[in-house]
Amino acid sequence: SFLRLLEAQLQDQRREHEEEVEALKNEVDAMKEEMEKQQQAFLQTLQLSPEAQVEFGLQQEITRLTNENLDLKELLEKLEKNEKKLKKQLKIYMKKVQDFEASQTMVPAERRQHERNMQVAVQRKEKDFQGMLEYYKEDEPLLIRNLIT
Numbered sequence: 001s002f003l004r005l006l007e008a009q010l011q012d013q014r015r016e017h018e019e020e021v022e023a024l025k026n027e028v029d030a031m032k033e034e035m036e037k038q039q040q041a042f043l044q045t046l047q048l049s050p051e052a053q054v055e056f057g058l059q060q061e062i063t064r065l066t067n068e069n070l071d072l073k074e075l076l077e078k079l080e081k082n083e084k085k086l087k088k089q090l091k092i093y094m095k096k097v098q099d100f101e102a103s104q105t106m107v108p109a110e111r112r113q114h115e116r117n118m119q120v121a122v123q124r125k126e127k128d129f130q131g132m133l134e135y136y137k138e139d140e141p142l143l144i145r146n147l148i149t
Contacts, residue, residue: 099141 045056
């Protein structure tokens, strides 16, 4: 009934809310822990000589920059992989467009006859080879178009 549906929705919302609250509590705890660590490090550096404080600060900055550099390298690698994948896809699509345009320049009667011959060849080959297909290289654009349609 309608009342049960509303009750179920309310329980789902309550569960989601409790999960969100739990996640936020964990995040706050992690931040408190990190803050305490930083406070300890800060108190330790105050006890160091001015030269040692500078050296400690430099070491921390080097560590931060190194981590940032590693993150940027990882991002760059991902972007390069994605670029290669997109270039491959673009080549494939450009080839399909060229093949389609080439097939459109055929005379309509010649194209219909050619398509009929291809359909007969495809049917015959499926019977003979159960999925294997033999075709001439110049018929590839037409074959691809027939497969797509």
